[in-house]
Amino acid sequence: MISRSPLLVALVHSLIASCCFATVAAAAPNFDKDVQPYFRQHCLGCHGAEKQNGDFRIDTLSRKIGLEDTPQWAEIMERISSGEMPPEDVKNRPTADKSAAIVEWLAARIQEGEAARMAQRDRVSYHRLTREEYVNTVRDLLGVEYDATDPGGLLEDAEWNGFERVGSVMTLSATHIEKYINAAEIVLDEAYPDKPIEYLEATTQAAVVNENHPYFESLQQEGLLDKVRFELVTNGEQFRASSPYRNGLKFPGPGVYEISYVVSGLKPENGKAPRIQVFEEKLDRILFEQDIIAPEDAPITVTFQAHFPGTSTPQIRVMNTTGLPRHPRSTAHSRIPFINTSRPRAPWQVKITDQQGQPRSPVLIIDSITIRGPIITPLEQQRRDSYLPQEETIPAAREGLARLAKRAFRRPLVEGELEVYVQIVEQELAAGAPFREAVEAAMIAVLCSKSFLFIAEGDENADRSQLNDWEIASRLSYLLWSTMPDDELFAAAERGQLQDQGELQRQFTRMLNDPRSDRFKEGFSRQWLYLNKVGMFPPDKKLYPQYDDHLEQSMIGETQAFFAEVLEQRLTLREFLNSDWTMLNSRLARFYQVQGDFTDQFQRVALQPEDHRGGLLTQAAILSLTSDGARHRPVHRGVWLSEVILGKTPPPPPANVEPIEPNPVDSPKATLRMKLDAHKHDASCASCHKKIDPLGFAFDHYDAIGQWRTREQVEGTGEDPLVDASGELVDGRKFQNAEELKQLLTTDLDAFEATFIEKLAIYGLRRTMTFDDHQALAGIAKVGREKDYSVREILEAFVLSDLFQQR
Numbered sequence: 001m002i003s004r005s006p007l008l009v010a011l012v013h014s015l016i017a018s019c020c021f022a023t024v025a026a027a028a029p030n031f032d033k034d035v036q037p038y039f040r041q042h043c044l045g046c047h048g049a050e051k052q053n054g055d056f057r058i059d060t061l062s063r064k065i066g067l068e069d070t071p072q073w074a075e076i077m078e079r080i081s082s083g084e085m086p087p088e089d090v091k092n093r094p095t096a097d098k099s100a101a102i103v104e105w106l107a108a109r110i111q112e113g114e115a116a117r118m119a120q121r122d123r124v125s126y127h128r129l130t131r132e133e134y135v136n137t138v139r140d141l142l143g144v145e146y147d148a149t150d151p152g153g154l155l156e157d158a159e160w161n162g163f164e165r166v167g168s169v170m171t172l173s174a175t176h177i178e179k180y181i182n183a184a185e186i187v188l189d190e191a192y193p194d195k196p197i198e199y200l201e202a203t204t205q206a207a208v209v210n211e212n213h214p215y216f217e218s219l220q221q222e223g224l225l226d227k228v229r230f231e232l233v234t235n236g237e238q239f240r241a242s243s244p245y246r247n248g249l250k251f252p253g254p255g256v257y258e259i260s261y262v263v264s265g266l267k268p269e270n271g272k273a274p275r276i277q278v279f280e281e282k283l284d285r286i287l288f289e290q291d292i293i294a295p296e297d298a299p300i301t302v303t304f305q306a307h308f309p310g311t312s313t314p315q316i317r318v319m320n321t322t323g324l325p326r327h328p329r330s331t332a333h334s335r336i337p338f339i340n341t342s343r344p345r346a347p348w349q350v351k352i353t354d355q356q357g358q359p360r361s362p363v364l365i366i367d368s369i370t371i372r373g374p375i376i377t378p379l380e381q382q383r384r385d386s387y388l389p390q391e392e393t394i395p396a397a398r399e400g401l402a403r404l405a406k407r408a409f410r411r412p413l414v415e416g417e418l419e420v421y422v423q424i425v426e427q428e429l430a431a432g433a434p435f436r437e438a439v440e441a442a443m444i445a446v447l448c449s450k451s452f453l454f455i456a457e458g459d460e461n462a463d464r465s466q467l468n469d470w471e472i473a474s475r476l477s478y479l480l481w482s483t484m485p486d487d488e489l490f491a492a493a494e495r496g497q498l499q500d501q502g503e504l505q506r507q508f509t510r511m512l513n514d515p516r517s518d519r520f521k522e523g524f525s526r527q528w529l530y531l532n533k534v535g536m537f538p539p540d541k542k543l544y545p546q547y548d549d550h551l552e553q554s555m556i557g558e559t560q561a562f563f564a565e566v567l568e569q570r571l572t573l574r575e576f577l578n579s580d581w582t583m584l585n586s587r588l589a590r591f592y593q594v595q596g597d598f599t600d601q602f603q604r605v606a607l608q609p610e611d612h613r614g615g616l617l618t619q620a621a622i623l624s625l626t627s628d629g630a631r632h633r634p635v636h637r638g639v640w641l642s643e644v645i646l647g648k649t650p651p652p653p654p655a656n657v658e659p660i661e662p663n664p665v666d667s668p669k670a671t672l673r674m675k676l677d678a679h680k681h682d683a684s685c686a687s688c689h690k691k692i693d694p695l696g697f698a699f700d701h702y703d704a705i706g707q708w709r710t711r712e713q714v715e716g717t718g719e720d721p722l723v724d725a726s727g728e729l730v731d732g733r734k735f736q737n738a739e740e741l742k743q744l745l746t747t748d749l750d751a752f753e754a755t756f757i758e759k760l761a762i763y764g765l766r767r768t769m770t771f772d773d774h775q776a777l778a779g780i781a782k783v784g785r786e787k788d789y790s791v792r793e794i795l796e797a798f799v800l801s802d803l804f805q806q807r
Contacts, residue, residue, distance in 0.1 A: 029109070031063045038102050042086045042094050043076075065106060066113020077106040081651060100688055107651035115768035124458035125807055126450065127167035127766040130157045132523070134183075134453075136483035141408055142191045142387075143380025145256050145307035146183060150283060154179050161643075162530045165766045177448070184447035186309065188440050190254045191384050197253040197374055202244035206230040206366040207337060215337050228337045232274070232319065232364040233352060236326030237333075239318040242278070242369055251313040255374025256305055261318075262367035264299040265292030266341070266352075266359035272322040273586065273600075274362035275550060276302070281315040289321075289550070291586060291600035292364060296340050299367050305375070320364035321550070324350065338365075383407075387443065392435040397425050401442055409451040410484055411470040421445055455766070457807050465806050469493040472805060476507065479764045479799070481516040482523060501800055508799050512792075518564070525563035528759045529644060531556050534621050537629035544705050546591070554588040555621040555706070561602040562616065572789040573753055577645070578615040578742040580607050591620065591707070612701065612708045617641065618738055620706030626696075627704035634676060634696030641695045645745070647755030650692055669716035673697055673724060694727030698741040701725050749789055753781050756791075760798055776803035 039058055046053040058076065062068035079085040081103045086093055129137060131148040138146050148154040155176060157164040207228040209216050219225050230239055245251045265274040273291040280287055287306040294300040308314045334346035341353050341363070354360055387404040389396035401421050405413055421442040428438035446452060455478060457471045458464060467475065473493040477485040485493070489507060497503040511517060526532060534556050539547045561583035566575050584605045586598035594611055607613050616622055626637040642648045676693060700723045703709055711720040725737040735741045745752065757780050758769050769777065780797045787793035798804055 029105070031065070035102055035105055038094065038098065041092070042090070064113075065109035066111070067116065070110060070113060073106055074110060077103055077110070077651070080106075081653070103651045103688075107649075111649060112771070116770050123463060124456055124460050125167065125767075126454040126456055127165070128170040128172060128454050130164050130170075130482075132519075133478060133482050136481070136519070137452075138183075138187055138447075140483050140486070141404075142187060142384060143376060144187045144190045146187050147283075147285075147307060147309055148183070150285065150309075152182070154183060159532075160768075161762075162532070163527045163762055165527070165763060166768065167766045168768075180448050180453060181444065184444040187447065188443055190309070192388060192436075192440065193253060197255065199373065199375075200252045201370065201372040202249055203368060203370040204241075204244040204246075205368050206239070206241070209337050213337075214335060219337060224339055227339055229339065230366045231338045231352070232366070233323050233350065233361065234326040235319065235321050235323040237319070237323075239366060242316040242318045242366075243314060244369060244371055245313045251308075251311070252374060253311055254307075254309050255376065256307050257371050257373030258303060258305050258375055259287070259316075260301050260303040260370040260372075262299050262301050262369075263292050264294045264296040264365040264367070266296065266363040266365070267293050268359045268361060271359075272362050272590075274320050274364040275322045276364055277319045277321045278304075279317055279319075280306070280308070281317055282312070283309075287316070289553075293599075296365055299365070318364075318366065320362065321548075322362040323364070324361045388436075389439060394422065394425065397435075397439050397442070398422050400439070401425075401446065404443060405446050405449075405451075407484070407490075408446050409449070410455075410474045410490075411451075466499075467805050467807060469496050469498040472498040472504070475764070475804065476504075476511065476799065480508075480511045480520045481514070482519040483516070499805070504805075505796065505800060508796060512795075521564040521567060522560050524760070524763050525560050526556075527763060529559060529616070529622065530625055530640070531559060531621060533625040536625070537627070539624070539627075539629045539705050543630060544703075547705055550587050551591055551705075554585055554591075555619070555624060557585065557602055558583050558588055559616065559619050559621045562619070565604060566791050567795070568792075570790050570792045573749055573756060573784075573791060573794075574746050574789065576616045576756075577745045577749075577752065578739075580614055581605060582607060582613055582619070588620070612738075614739075615742055617645075617699070617742060618702065618706075623699060623702045623706035624704065630704060631672060632700065632702065632704050634672060634700060635689070635692055636696065637699050638692035638694070638696030642692060644759075645752055645755060647751065647758060650688055653688075667716050669714045669718050669721055671700070671712045671714065671721050671723070673700060674721075691730050694729060695741070697727045698725050698735060698738045701738065750781070750785070753784050753789055753794070754778075757781055757784070757794060757798065760795065761803065764798060764804065773803065776801060779803075 043058055045051065047056050047058045049057075049059060056072075061072055065073050076085075080099050083099075131154045134154060135146050135148050138144055146153075158166075158169040158171065160166045160169045205226065205228065207230040209219055209225060209228050216225075219228065230241075232239060259278070261276065261278075263276060265276075267273040273293050275289060275291050277286060278288040279285060288302075288304040290302055292300070292302070334349055336344070336346055341357070341359075345352070351360060352363055387400045389400045398418065402413065402418055405418060405421065424442040424445055425438045428441045429435065433441070450456070455474055457467060457475075470493045473485040473489045476498075477483060477489055489511070492498050492503060492507060498507070535552045541547070562575075565571070565583060581604055583602040584592065584594060584596075584598060585600050585602050587600070589596060589598045589605070592611065592613060594605065594607075596605060612618065622640070623632070623637070626640045627633050628636075639650055642650055676689070700712070701708055701710065703713075710723060712723055713720050726735065727741070728734045729744065733744055735744055754777070757777055761769055761773070761777065761780075780794065780801050780803070783797035784790070784794040787797075
C-alpha cells in the first residue's frame with residue numbers, strides 16, 4: 001500500500017499544467033449584404049444612433065458574430081425568432097420567411113464562432129484521455145483493469161454534440177486531479193501488491209446436499225449426490241451461492257478472473273429463452289449476460305472475464321431475468337433437491353414442464369461454477385517487472401522510471417525530463433520512506449503527469465503544423481484502438497516511418513484488422529449517432545410493457561453491429577440510408593417480428609418489404625432516442641436527421657414555445673402531427689418547421705420505441721387515426737413514407753458524405769472543424785466518391801490525408 005505524502009500531491013498538481021487554446025478565425029460571410037439591409041429597415045430605427053429603446057443599440061455591435069458580442073447577437077436572434085421583434089405594431093413588418101432567414105444566418109455564425117473557439121490551437125495542443133481511453137491505456141501499460149465507471153472512479157466525460165473526445169470541452173479541475181491520484185494509487189497497488197498473489201482455480205457445485213439434509217441418504221443410495229443442481233424459475237430470485245470462496249477457501253486478491261458456469265436453459269416453444277445475469281452485489285455491477293438454450297441432459301459452459309478490485313471476497317449473484325414473476329409460495333424452493341425436471345417437486349410448487357415434458361416458462365439450471373485467477377499474461381508481468389527496480393539504488397530506479405515514462409508518455413523523453421521523477425524518489429527516501437514506496441510515489445507522478453493524461457501535439461519551442469512520427473502513432477492508435485500504440489507502432493515511429501504513406505497505410509490495415517478496432521466501430525458509431533441517448537427517457541411501462549434492459553441493449557447492439565458490418569465488408573454510405581438487410585439477435589428479431597432461427601449473437605439478416613426496416617433511420621435505437629418515453633417526437637427526429645445525416649443544425653427554438661399537450665380524453669382523437677400542424681399557422685415557427693417537420697413525419701409509422709404501426713394510439717373519442725407519413729422537402733420533392741424519403745436521400749450522397757467525413761474528423765482529430773479545414777475535407781470526399789462512397793475507403797483516405805497528419 002502506497003502512502004501519499006503532501007510533497008507528492010503538490011508535485012502532481014504542478015505536473016498537470018493548465019492547457020490553453022488559441023483562436024482560429026473563421027472567414028465571415030458578408031454582413032453588409034446578408035443581414036445589414038434587414039437591420040437597417042426593421043431594427044435600427046429603434047436601436048440605432050438616434051434612438052435606443054431599452055438602452056439597446058445594434059449598430060455599434062461587432063460584426064464578427066460568433067467571435068465578439070455573442071450574448072447580444074444571441075439575444076437579437078432569440079427576439080426575432082420568437083416574433084417579439086420587430087414589434088407587431090410597426091409598419092412594414094418583415095415576413096416570417098425573411099425573419100427566419102436572418103435567424104438562420106445569425107445561428108450559423110454563432111455556431112461557426114463556437115467551433116472556431118473550440119478548435120483553437122497554441123503551439124502545443126492537449127487532449128485529455130477519455131475514461132475509456134484511460135482504462136485501455138492503463139491496461140496496456142501495466143496490465144491492470146481499472147474500473148473507472150465505478151462509484152469513486154473517474155468523472156464522466158464532457159460531451160459536445162454527442163462526441164466525448166473534443167479536447168476543448170475536456171476541462172481539468174481539482175476534482176479530476178484528485179481522482180487521477182486515487183486511480184494511480186489503486187492501479188499500482190494491484191500491479192505491485194505487498195505480498196505475491198497466487199493463481200488459484202476453484203470449482204464448486206451449484207447445490208450441495210450435506211449429511212444433515214433429509215434427502216442425503218436417498219441421493220447417496222441413488223448415486224446422485226454430485227448431480228444436484230440449482231434451478232432458477234423466476235426473475236425475482238437470486239442464486240446467492242455463486243462463489244467457490246467459502247468453507248475456508250480464501251479469495252486470492254484483486255485482479256482479472258475467468259469465470260465459468262455449466263448451465264442448461266429450457267426455452268418454451270415460441271417463448272423467450274432463459275437469460276443468465278451475473279452481477280457483483282457490492283460493486284452493483286453486471287458482470288455477464290447471455291441467453292441460454294441447452295437441454296438439461298447436455299449442459300453448456302459459458303465463460304467470461306471480470307475484474308474484482310480490493311481484497312474482500314466478491315459477492316457474486318445469478319438471476320434468470322426472463323423467468324416467471326416471483327411468488328412467495330408457488331415459485332419458492334423446497335427442501336427437495338433438484339436433479340432434473342422429470343423428478344417430482346413439492347405439491348405447492350409451480351410446475352416447470354407441461355404434460356409433454358416441455359418447459360412452461362424459461363428455466364435456467366446451474367450445475368457448477370469455476371473461477372480462475374488472477375490472470376496475468378507473461379507480457380504484462382514482464383512489463384511490470386521492467387518498471388520496478390530489482391535493486392535498491394537510484395540508478396536502478398532511474399532506469400525503471402525511464403522505461404515506464406517513455407511508454408506512458410508515448411514518446412522519447414526530452415533532456416532533463418526524467419529528473420523530476422528521480423528527485424521524487426530521492427526526496428521520499430530523505431523523508432524516511434522505504435525504497436519501494438519512494439519509487440512507487442514517482443510512478444504515481446508519472447501516471448498523473450499531463451504527458452500521460454493528455455495527448456499532446458506540437459512543440460513548445462517552435463511553430464509546427466506537421467505531426468511527428470510519435471504523434472501520428474498516438475493519433476492513429478487512439479482513433480482505431482482507443483489506447484496507446486503497441487510495440488510495432490512504437491517501433492515504426494522510432495524508425496521515423498509513419499510519415500511515409502506506404503507504411504502508414506500498412507499500419508492502418510494491420511490495426512483495422514485487429515480485434516481492438518472494435519473499439520472504433522463501437523465508439524464512433526455511439527458518439528456520431530447519439531446512441532448514449534437511448535434509454536435516457538425510460539419508456540412508460542404501461543404503454544410499452546415489452547421494453548426491458550435486454551431490448552434496449554439489443555437496439556444499441558443492432559446499430560453498432562450494422563456499422564461494423566458496413567465497414568468490415570467494404571460497403572458504402574448508401575447502406576446507412578437504405579439497405580435490404582440488418583443485424584439481429586433473438587431479442588430484437590422478436591421485437592421486429594422477423595421470423596428465423598436466432599441466438600443472442602447478432603447476425604446479418606435479409607429483410608423483406610413487409611419488415612419496414614433497412615438502413616440506420618428505421619432502426620429502433622435511432623427511433624427511440626428521438627422520443628420521450630411516452631410518444632414519438634417528429635420534431636426531434638427531424639432535427640436528428642438534419643444534424644447527423646445532412647449536417648445542418650437548425651436554429652434553437654424560441655424560449656416561449658408552449659409544449660404540446662396530450663389529447664384530452666373527451667376530445668376527438670388527433671395525431672401528434674395534427675397538433676404540430678399548428679406551427680404552420682404561427683409565422684415565427686412555420687419557416688423553420690417546414691424544413692424540420694417533414695423529415696420527422698416520414699417516420700410516424702414508428703412509435704416511441706420504434707415499433708411499426710398503421711394507426712397512432714391516442715387518447716380521446718373515436719377511432720385511432722391513421723398515420724400520415726407523407727411530406728415535402730424544401731426543394732419540392734415529395735414522399736409518402738419513410739421508404740420513399742430514404743430513396744430520396746440516397747440520390748444526394750454527396751451531402752451525406754460531407755457530413756460523415758466531418759463527424760469522422762471531429763472524432764479522429766478531437767476538435768471541431770472550421771472553415772480552414774473545408775478544402776482538406778473536400779479532398780477526402782473526392783477520394784470517397786472515386787471509391788463509390790465505400791466507408792472503409794473513406795476511413796483510409798482520412799488517415800492518409802494531410803488533415804490527419806497535421807495539427
